[in-house]
Amino acid sequence: MIDTKKYIFTSDRLGFRNWTSTDIDKMHEINSDEEVMEFFPGIPTKQQTIEFVERMKKQFEDIGFCYFAVDILEDNEFIGFIGLSIQTFEADFTPCIDIGWRIKSSEWNKGLATEGAKKCIDYALNDLKFEKIYSIAPKINTKSEHIMTKIGMKKQYEFEHSLLTNNDQLKNCVLYKTETK
Numbered sequence: 456m457i458d459t460k461k462y463i464f465t466s467d468r469l470g471f472r473n474w475t476s477t478d479i480d481k482m483h484e485i486n487s488d489e490e491v492m493e494f495f496p497g498i499p500t501k502q503q504t505i506e507f508v509e510r511m512k513k514q515f516e517d518i519g520f521c522y523f524a525v526d527i528l529e530d531n532e533f534i535g536f537i538g539l540s541i542q543t544f545e546a547d548f549t550p551c552i553d554i555g556w557r558i559k560s561s562e563w564n565k566g567l568a569t570e571g572a573k574k575c576i577d578y579a580l581n582d583l584k585f586e587k588i589y590s591i592a593p594k595i596n597t598k599s600e601h602i603m604t605k606i607g608m609k610k611q612y613e614f615e616h617s618l619l620t621n622n623d624q625l626k627n628c629v630l631y632k633t634e635t636k
């Protein structure tokens with residue numbers, strides 16, 4: 456029996472919820488996978504993962520959205536995050552709300568990120584009443600960019616990420632956006 460009560464919202468296969476301390480070890484395991492972190496500047500420490508989980512949990516409590524913890528509904532297995540956050544790094548389009556995703560590699564290529572991201576966009580536009588949502592990825596993360604196109608976001612432009620100027624591999628980023636109208 457699927458316990459949907461513990462979820463803020465669900466999609467066909469996924470449940471979206473706030474974070475708990477029991478997610479920390481599993482998120483740290485995901486963050487420690489070099490394949491998952493291929494397009495990030497480094498592998499987060501356990502302390503950084505703890506701080507991330509605490510920050511997301513508080514953000515949800517304070518403003519009602521975060522990069523949601525995501526479970527597979529069938530077996531309640533935690534697989535990572537898909538959701539909404541606030542970006543404040545220096546750029547023409549910030550501060551803004553963005554959509555982001557990170558899923559454990561054993562679950563890749565089953566359509567889960569696409570399904571979950573579509574549901575989050577739907578929740579953001581229809582329930583939270585946001586007018587627009589952005590998504591950002593290093594240009595070389597073609598898989599992430601492909602998810603953006605698959606969920607109907609439109610490419611705006613390419614830009615140099617102000618926090619990654621010293622990283623030649625990652626500094627060139629793509630900006631995507633969705634709008635209600």
Ligand SMILES: CC(C)(COP(=O)(O)OP(=O)(O)OC[C@H]1O[C@@H](n2cnc3c(N)ncnc32)[C@H](O)[C@@H]1OP(=O)(O)O)[C@@H](O)C(=O)NCCC(=O)NCCS
Binds near residue numbers: 559591
């Ligand atoms: C990006 C990520 C969330 C995608 O998750 P996923 O559940 O495997 O995504 P889906 O199964 O919904 O879709 C995968 C799509 O990418 C395609 N794909 C696979 N490898 C690809 C590549 N190297 N380049 C472009 N597309 C690729 C698949 O063919 C599929 O598209 P299709 O349905 O049109 O065939 C997952 O790979 C991940 O967690 N990556 C690490 C974290 C990350 O990079 N986050 C984004 C930071 S900007």
